[in-house]
Amino acid sequence: MTQQNKHPHNADEKDPLTHINEQKRARMVDLSDKDSTRRTAVAHSRVKMDPATLERIKQGKVGKGDVLAVAQVAGVMAAKKTSDLIPMCHPIPITGVDIHFSDNDRDTLFVEATVKTTGQTGVEMEALTAASATVLTIYDMCKAMDKGMVLGPTYLQKKTGGKSGDFIREEMGETF
Numbered sequence: 001m002t003q004q005n006k007h008p009h010n011a012d013e014k015d016p017l018t019h020i021n022e023q024k025r026a027r028m029v030d031l032s033d034k035d036s037t038r039r040t041a042v043a044h045s046r047v048k049m050d051p052a053t054l055e056r057i058k059q060g061k062v063g064k065g066d067v068l069a070v071a072q073v074a075g076v077m078a079a080k081k082t083s084d085l086i087p088m089c090h091p092i093p094i095t096g097v098d099i100h101f102s103d104n105d106r107d108t109l110f111v112e113a114t115v116k117t118t119g120q121t122g123v124e125m126e127a128l129t130a131a132s133a134t135v136l137t138i139y140d141m142c143k144a145m146d147k148g149m150v151l152g153p154t155y156l157q158k159k160t161g162g163k164s165g166d167f168i169r170e171e172m173g174e175t176f
Helices: 051-059 067-080 124-142
Strands: 037-048 094-103 108-119 155-160
Touching: 037 124, 051 108, 051 124, 067 094, 067 108, 067 124, 094 124, 108 124, 124 155
Parallel strands: none
Antiparallel strands: 037 108, 037 155, 094 108
């Protein structure tokens, strides 16, 4: 995996992890002295399914309703609730969430979640949470006809802004 600007923190004494206090216990990072900047994160995930399931989703013939519309709303809602789910995440003012779908015309539905903010910390966790909730909702809405669906991988595709700089992941195979 190639990436730009790996996160600078490591576990040695010269450069301690910011989520660990002096007693080596977890803590929420203090953002008080950080400047607000524009930040964006993009996460990807996917659902591999029976080809007939994908076709029914695309045709809008799933008994529980419009799978993609419901999954999209679930992703947006999840991004806004990330700090309620992940203990050390800060509640942040999200300025935008967008969920996009594509498929391979066979058996895989791809999800791309983009989250934006102007703030003191990034939105990587919010993008990952949005992508995860989106694929979980797809599973929930289609499990009656296809319990064998496989979710993931879910991963950060890119992030911009902040002290650590930009990050771009090389493609992980078949995606957008």
